Amino acid sequence: xxxxxxxVVILGVLAAVVIPQFTSxxxxxxxxxxxxxxxxxxxxxxxxxxxxxxxxQLIDDQWLExxxxxxxxSPPVNPLNRSTLVSGMPGTExxxxxxxxxxxxxNIYATDATSxxxxxx
Numbered sequence: 001x002x003x004x005x006x007x008v009v010i011l012g013v014l015a016a017v018v019i020p021q022f023t024s025x026x027x028x029x030x031x032x033x034x035x036x037x038x039x040x041x042x043x044x045x046x047x048x049x050x051x052x053x054x055x056x057q058l059i060d061d062q063w064l065e066x067x068x069x070x071x072x073x074s075p076p077v078n079p080l081n082r083s084t085l086v087s088g089m090p091g092t093e094x095x096x097x098x099x100x101x102x103x104x105x106x107n108i109y110a111t112d113a114t115s116x117x118x119x120x121x
Contacts, residue, residue, distance in 0.1 A: 033079040034110045041096075041108055044071040055106045058086045058098040080112040 048056050048071050056065045063075040063084065075084035078095030087094040090111040101107035 030079045037076055037079065038108065038110055041072075041076055045108060047071060058096070058106075058108070059088055062086055078110055080110065081114075 044066065045056060048066065048069065051069075058066070063072060063086065066072045067074065076096070077084055081093075081095055083093055083095035085094050086096045086098050086108075088097070088099050090097050094111055097109040097111055098106055099109070
């Protein structure tokens with residue numbers, strides 16, 4: 001009986017050590033995915049700017065202009081919150097923040113909508 005108890009305790013300790021590593025690995029994967037998506041979206045917005053000499057109206061049309069122009073196939077889904085919503089400020093349900101980056105040009109940022117952390121790259 002004591003041997004079984006020792007085995008159960010050892011398995012519990014191993015689980016306590018291993019499970020947090022798996023959760024942080026999934027968080028790291030989501031962070032990497034959102035950073036990759038930001039690079040792709042920014043690249044496509046850059047192509048749009050070169051061809052049209054203006055920024056897309058992302059807040060007004062929610063990706064429609066980018067999809068019709070064949071810069072994107074579909075609205076990008078933010079891996080952090082599974083939303084496609086574009087807004088001028090982070091908030092609940094907001095996936096992407098489209099705002100002036102301080103030099104007169106607009107830039108896209110990702111947000112997790114819970115802690116309102118913005119990902120720039």
